[in-house]
Amino acid sequence: MATKPETDTPVFETPGRFEKLYNEYEGTKWSRVAIYGGLSMYLLWTLFPVYWMVTGSLKTREGLLTFPPQWIPLQMEISNYVVLFTQRPEFWRFILNSMIVTIATTIIATFLGACAAYGFVAFDWPYDLDFHLPFYILSTRFMPPIVVAIPIYVIFRDIALVNTLPGLILLYVMFNVPFVVWMMKGFFDEIPDSLVESAMIDGHTHLGAFFKIVLPLAKPGLFASGIFAMIITWNELLFALIITHSADAATLPVGLSSLITQYTIQWELISVAGTIAMIPVLIFAFIVRDELVRGFSMGVDG
Amino acid sequence: MVKVKYDSVEKRYGDTIAVEDAEVTVEDGEFAVLLGPSGCGKTTTLRCLAGLTKPTDGNIFVDGTDITDVHPKNRNIAMVFQNFALYPHMTVGENIGYPLKIAGVSKEERDRRVEETADILQISELIDRSVGELSGGQRQRVALGRAIVREPAVFLMDEPLANLDAKLKMGMRTRIKRLQRELDVTTLYVTHDQEEAMSLGDKLIVMDKGNVQQVGTGDEIYHQPVNRFVAGFIGSPAMNFLEVEKDGAVVRPSIDGAEFEFELDDDIASAYGTDGTFTLGIRPEHVAVRTTENPRCIPGTVEVTEPLGNEQHIDITFGDLSSEDLQFTVTASGSLSVERGDTVWLEFEQEHLHAFEQSSGERIATEEIVQSKPNVPDS
Numbered sequence: 002m003a004t005k006p007e008t009d010t011p012v013f014e015t016p017g018r019f020e021k022l023y024n025e026y027e028g029t030k031w032s033r034v035a036i037y038g039g040l041s042m043y044l045l046w047t048l049f050p051v052y053w054m055v056t057g058s059l060k061t062r063e064g065l066l067t068f069p070p071q072w073i074p075l076q077m078e079i080s081n082y083v084v085l086f087t088q089r090p091e092f093w094r095f096i097l098n099s100m101i102v103t104i105a106t107t108i109i110a111t112f113l114g115a116c117a118a119y120g121f122v123a124f125d126w127p128y129d130l131d132f133h134l135p136f137y138i139l140s141t142r143f144m145p146p147i148v149v150a151i152p153i154y155v156i157f158r159d160i161a162l163v164n165t166l167p168g169l170i171l172l173y174v175m176f177n178v179p180f181v182v183w184m185m186k187g188f189f190d191e192i193p194d195s196l197v198e199s200a201m202i203d204g205h206t207h208l209g210a211f212f213k214i215v216l217p218l219a220k221p222g223l224f225a226s227g228i229f230a231m232i233i234t235w236n237e238l239l240f241a242l243i244i245t246h247s248a249d250a251a252t253l254p255v256g257l258s259s260l261i262t263q264y265t266i267q268w269e270l271i272s273v274a275g276t277i278a279m280i281p282v283l284i285f286a287f288i289v290r291d292e293l294v295r296g297f298s299m300g301v302d303g
Numbered sequence: 304m305v306k307v308k309y310d311s312v313e314k315r316y317g318d319t320i321a322v323e324d325a326e327v328t329v330e331d332g333e334f335a336v337l338l339g340p341s342g343c344g345k346t347t348t349l350r351c352l353a354g355l356t357k358p359t360d361g362n363i364f365v366d367g368t369d370i371t372d373v374h375p376k377n378r379n380i381a382m383v384f385q386n387f388a389l390y391p392h393m394t395v396g397e398n399i400g401y402p403l404k405i406a407g408v409s410k411e412e413r414d415r416r417v418e419e420t421a422d423i424l425q426i427s428e429l430i431d432r433s434v435g436e437l438s439g440g441q442r443q444r445v446a447l448g449r450a451i452v453r454e455p456a457v458f459l460m461d462e463p464l465a466n467l468d469a470k471l472k473m474g475m476r477t478r479i480k481r482l483q484r485e486l487d488v489t490t491l492y493v494t495h496d497q498e499e500a501m502s503l504g505d506k507l508i509v510m511d512k513g514n515v516q517q518v519g520t521g522d523e524i525y526h527q528p529v530n531r532f533v534a535g536f537i538g539s540p541a542m543n544f545l546e547v548e549k550d551g552a553v554v555r556p557s558i559d560g561a562e563f564e565f566e567l568d569d570d571i572a573s574a575y576g577t578d579g580t581f582t583l584g585i586r587p588e589h590v591a592v593r594t595t596e597n598p599r600c601i602p603g604t605v606e607v608t609e610p611l612g613n614e615q616h617i618d619i620t621f622g623d624l625s626s627e628d629l630q631f632t633v634t635a636s637g638s639l640s641v642e643r644g645d646t647v648w649l650e651f652e653q654e655h656l657h658a659f660e661q662s663s664g665e666r667i668a669t670e671e672i673v674q675s676k677p678n679v680p681d682s
Contacts (some may be wrong), residue, residue, distance in 0.1 A: 198355050199388035201375040203449070204405035217392050 051279070057272035058082070065268050081273045091248040092274065095256035099235060100281070101166055102252055106173040106234045111227045113174065114181025115219070119211060121182070122189040123197070135186060139179045146176075150243050157244055164250045172240055177230040184229065188222030188296075189215065224289045225296030228282075235282055253278050305331050305366050305456045305489045307352065312361035314347050321347040323513040325361070329506065332487045334480070336504030338494060340536065344513040345493045346461055352491060353382050353459055365457060376405075381450035382459040385466060387442045389434040389449075396421070396430040399448040406453070420452045423482070440471045447479070451486060458483070458490040464499060476502060497537050501525070509533050531664035534584050534657055540616055540632040542584045546661065549578050556621075558629060563601045563621060568653050575658055575667055582659040587634040589655035592617065593648040594641065600648035603631065605641050613637045619647060 016024065026032045056074045057065050058081055064071050086092055117138070121131045153172065154163065162168030192215055200210035216223070238254040245251040257274045260267045286293060307329040314322040322344040329335040337345040350356035352363055354375035362371045370378055381402070389398050397404075400417040408416075421427045424444045429437065434445065443463065450458060463479070464472045480503055483490050494500050500507055501521040509516045509524060509532075517529045528534035534542045548557040552572040555564035557580050567575075575581070593600055603619040614637050621629045633649065641647055658667040 193386060193388065195384040195386055195388035196390065198353075198375075199382065199384060199449075200390075200401075201355070202353055202378075202380060202382045203402040203453075204376045206374070206376060209405075214390060 054272050054275050054279075057269065058276045060269065060272075062269045065272070081269045085270050085273045088270075089256070091251075092253075092256055094248040095251055095253045096277065098166060098169075098248075098250060099253040099278075102169045102173065103231055103234045103281075105166075105170045106177060107227050107231045109170065110174045110177035110230045111181055111223055114178045114226065115185045115216070115223060116211075117178070118182045118185035119189050119215060122186055123194075123207075123211075135182050138182050142176070142179050146239060150240065153240070154243055162244070164245050164247060166250050168244060169241065169250060169252070172244070173234045173237065176237075177233060180229055180233075181226040184226040185219065185222055188219045192218050221292045221296035223296075224292040228286055228289065228293060231285065232282055235278070306364075307335075307457055307489060307491065308364040309348070309351075310362045310364065312348070312351055312358045312363060314344070314351060314356060315359045320513045322351070322358075325515055327508055327515060327518065329489055329491060331489055333505050334483050334490045334492065334503060335506045335508060336492045336494060336500040337508045337510060338497060338500040338504075338536075339510035339516075341495055343510040345495075345508075345510045348510070349459055349461055349491055349493050352457070353380055354378050379453075379456040380459060381453060381455035381457075382461065383443075383446045383450050383463045385462040387446040387463075387466070389442055389445055391434055393434070394430070395426065395432050395434060395437070395445050398434060398445055399430075399452050402449060402453040416452055417448075420448045423451070424448050424478075439467050440475065443467060443471075443475055444478075447482065451482065451488075454486075455488065458486075458488045460490070460492045462493055462495070464494070464496075472499075479503065498539065501537075509536065511536070527666070528657065529666050531582060531584070531659040534659065534666075538586055540587050540634070542586050542657070543590070543631045543633075544659075545583045545585075545629075545631075546580065547583045548580045549575060551578065554583070556629070565599070565601055565651070567656075571653055571656065581661050581667060582664075584657035584659060585651050585655060587616065587632045589652040590631065590633040591650040591652065592633055592635045592639060592641070593650065594639070594645070595648065597648050597650065600650045602646055602648055605643055605645045605647060606630070607643065608641060610637060615639065617641065617647075619649065 059077050059079070060071065060074050061076070061078055064075065064078075118135070121135050124131070126134070157163045157168050157172075162171065196214055196218070197207070197210045200214045201207060205213060236254060237252075238258060241252045241255045242258065245255060253274065257271060257278065260271045260274065307327075309325045309327040312322060312325040313320070325344075325348055327335075327348070337348055339345045347356055351358045352365075354370070354373060358371060362369050364370065365378065365380075390401065393401065396414075396417050399420055400413045403413045403416060417430070418427065421430055424447060426441060426444050426448065429441060429445070434442065437445065443466075446463070460479070464475055467475060476499060479492075492500075492503060494503075504521060506518065507521055507524050508518050511532050517524055517533045519527075524533060524537055528537060528542075531544070535544065546557045547554045549567075549572070552567050552569060553564055554567055596602075601621065603621045606618040606620050608618075609616040614634055617633050617635055619631045619633060621631075631649070635641075659665060660667055
């Protein structure tokens with residue numbers, strides 16, 4: 002009688018050094034210290050600047066610049082807020098402009114990008130164009146934006162779009178569509194073709210199926226790319242600075258930068274404006290946070 | 304009266320031919336099953352009727368009207384998909400009622416019909432659930448419900464049972480058949496499972512490599528396959544084939560090393576016509592297995608036995624050849640006691656022999672050979 006072949010039993014392998022280390026520390030006090038310690042450092046790193054700005058907006062100029070730093074504000078000065086809007090009443094207009102531009106851009110870019118992405122996913126394209134065209138669209142963002150700043154300024158001047166809100170919106174839609182297309186492509190890929198086909202057999206046109214079936218299912222993706230577009234647009238400074246020059250169209254970042262002048266930097270006012278600028282995006286992200294988490298984890302099926 | 308007719312329908316993708324010259328007619332109220340191995344073009348054929356795939360050539364008629372260029376939504380056709388294709392953002396009731404909603408049916412009417420449909424399918428208690436909470440079998444029933452609620456002219460099903468487990472499959476099969484009979488709707492059903500096809504279809508359409516191979520009832524296809532492909536595809540275990548050489552009434556394998564021969568009955572021998580080589584086919588259940596020597600029988604060696612209770616499948620090789628060409632599977636009674644290595648003697652039931660041309664695979668002498676209808680097959 003032959004002995005059993007040795008391959009039946011799993012071969013014992015000496016654990017490697019990392020494995021030993023991992024086994025030793027896994028679930029122990031020290032591993033928790035490392036994890037929470039690391040996370041705390043990261044939170045401090047990201048949140049401290051925000052804390053400094055918000056508290057800075059409540060300090061006097063002297064309190065803000067004093068050394069050693071005033072870690073906790075001694076007095077709660079809201080006078081800075083009043084000062085900003087009395088000294089620079091056009092800030093109301095900057096906020097309004099920013100909101101108009103951001104909301105319009107986000108809606109238009111998300112919609113256009115989603116439509117384009119669906120077109121690439123749903124239809125047969127010859128010569129692999131369903132890959133090459135989206136890649137071309139993305140490639141428009143490969144170069145440093147400053148490269149096209151001058152040509153765009155000249156073109157915009159010739160067609161009277163300089164220093165107008167529609168001009169800014171047009172520009173920002175162009176910037177955001179590539180990201181939306183790429184994000185939405187991933188989401189649409191996950192939706193089975195049979196759902197659309199089923200909807201068409203059930204009586205929808207293809208367009209109807211897109212609006213009634215595909216878009217609702219891709220909602221997390223729409224929110225994710227929407228907030229992406231929103232953040233980019235709300236914070237954009239370079240082109241706003243180049244093509245706007247008055248309260249007619251200038252946005253909040255332009256207003257913020259105007260507080261830095263050749264002679265002085267108005268830190269306390271920058272803190273105020275920065276705090277104000279931060280709020281809308283925070284609120285929106287908070288409202289759609291559930292969708293957002295699903296969106297960023299790319300899960301269509303919750 | 305809803306009759307479906309494919310008139311030389313063809314679908315090509317570049318140089319690849321998915322469906323070639325399909326000529327199929329499905330009568331009113333008939334349950335037709337498109338059957339074939341994967342990639343044979345059966346789903347493409349179905350999708351052409353649904354309007355999801357546009358044929359490269361040819362026309363499709365429903366009820367006498369050419370619908371080749373009609374948008375799917377205007378075809379009054381319902382379809383059940385393999386993955387059920389339920390809308391995940393809607394409840395069961397909304398899913399079932401969705402075709403009616405698009406058609407603009409009033410809310411009250413819609414609710415009434417959804418309830419009615421849910422009743423038929425015994426899913427009334429699930430109406431307010433989200434489809435994500437349903438089991439496979441329940442999803443299947445919701446998909447069926449969505450298809451029948453609108454009382455379509457034609458019912459299409461693309462492997463609707465493929466995603467279900469074996470036990471559920473049997474139950475759903477009966478349900479689908481009963482439903483089709485009750486509603487009396489012309490139905491086209493795609494499957495690769497021949498047992499499913501045989502048990503469901505009034506008419507089987509066997510396809511291979513984009514071509515319709517044979518159209519007929521399950522019995523016709525099982526007992527009179529028109530070519531070697533159909534003969535080999537239908538039946539489980541599959542039909543045994545043997546390349547043979549005929550000399551008068553004597554037949555011997557045309558394979559080197561095979562050292563047996565057997566004699567055909569006179570009428571069968573004459574039906575095969577002139578002498579020459581051809582492929583002989585016989586189903587496993589049409590071979591009698593004997594454990595005692597018999598001059599009319601061919602000796603073989605048992606390779607493997609697969610007992611299934613009331614019967615068993617026995618793999619037998621002839622002589623000491625291990626060639627695949629000389630391996631037969633036969634079905635014998637479960638009480639027959641044989642073991643690997645035993646010698647057994649096989650007798651072919653001659654009236655159940657099938658003969659196919661070697662080069663084309665076409666059947667030789669179709670009508671004459673099947674004289675009596677044999678015992679009902681096990682499927």
